[in-house]
Amino acid sequence: MASSFLAGERLVQALGPGGELESEHLPRKLRAELEAALGKKHTDGDSPSGPRRLVSFRLIRDLHQHLRERDSTLYLHELLEGSEIYLPEVVKPPRNPELVARLEKIKIQLANEEYKRITRNVTCQDSRHGGMLSDLGKQVRSVKALVITIFNFIVTVAAAFVCTYLGSQYIFTEMASQVLAALIVASVVGLAELYVMVRAMEGELGEL
Template sequence: MASSLLAGERLVRALSPGGELEREQLPQKLRAELEAALGKKDMGCESRSGSGCLVPFRLIRDLHQHLRERDSTLYLHELLKGSEIYLPEVVKPPRSPELVARLEKIKIQLANEEYKRITRNVTCQDSRHGRTLSDLGKQVRSVKALVITIFNFIVTVAAAFICTYLGSQYIFTEMASRVLAALIVASVVGLAELYVMVQAMEGEFGEL
């Protein structure tokens, strides 16, 4: 984080003997601190400025406050012409070899897990040579389950029709009314069984 200013020639000339700041009657402490700061050379800054002097922001604020209190016609922005904010180079600490090795190990492990996840459903068997016995057995079991489900559906609907037809004789005396009631009950039971069967088949297809 920047905390100092790379003083330009304008600021150095104003603070030198006979400069513009001499008539501003700077406080002795402030002048001494400014002169001390301008007297320190930073090797990394000399290439960017002829003076290469670093002045903390605190001294710049104090100088600005003093000029405002005196209602001076000398403005701070004029003094800072040619000056630059000094950004020290950030030295990155060396990375630990143990940490680098551990990160590489974790990276390889994650790559292997991702590869296994992608190739989980991929088999090396050529489809031209037919399916394995396990696949054939799975298909047979699926067909058998489907046949049993359809048979149960037919038996359930038929049983609902017969039971309703026989039971409705205590309510209806006409044949047409008994048949109509049996058809309604059988249709409701059939729709319910069909809904359950479709849900079961969707679950099986999802697993495949």
């Protein structure tokens, strides 16, 4: 946290011999502290201008208070022209090797848990997709079996009708009697086929 100013040339000259602060009759202690602060140079490795003079905020507040009490025409902001707030470089403490190792271990554990969670979701999705494909296959097979059964029913009834009609020609001479006999036989065969179909469908539904 900032606690001092980098004194500019204006403040240094004002405090020097013949400077603007000479006529303000600064208290001896305040002048001594300001001269000590401005006379002490601090080395800043990151500064291209080399050593710098640091003046604490407390001294600046004391100087401002003195100027106000004297109703001076010299204002503090004029003295601070060219000055800057000094922000010291923050030195990071060395990291604890044990703490670093523990953090790395925790990161690895979290990564493994995340990987397991992702792969578990993928496995569930795959199994769900496999189940959907299996259900679709069952439905296709059921429809196919139903179509074949209906086709067999139609062929069987038609064959029974044709065979009975052709065979009844040797028994009946009238076409109406032949057709009636063929219809009766075809109906009986159709009912028998329907019974077999219903029993088969009940068995399939029971398995589902």
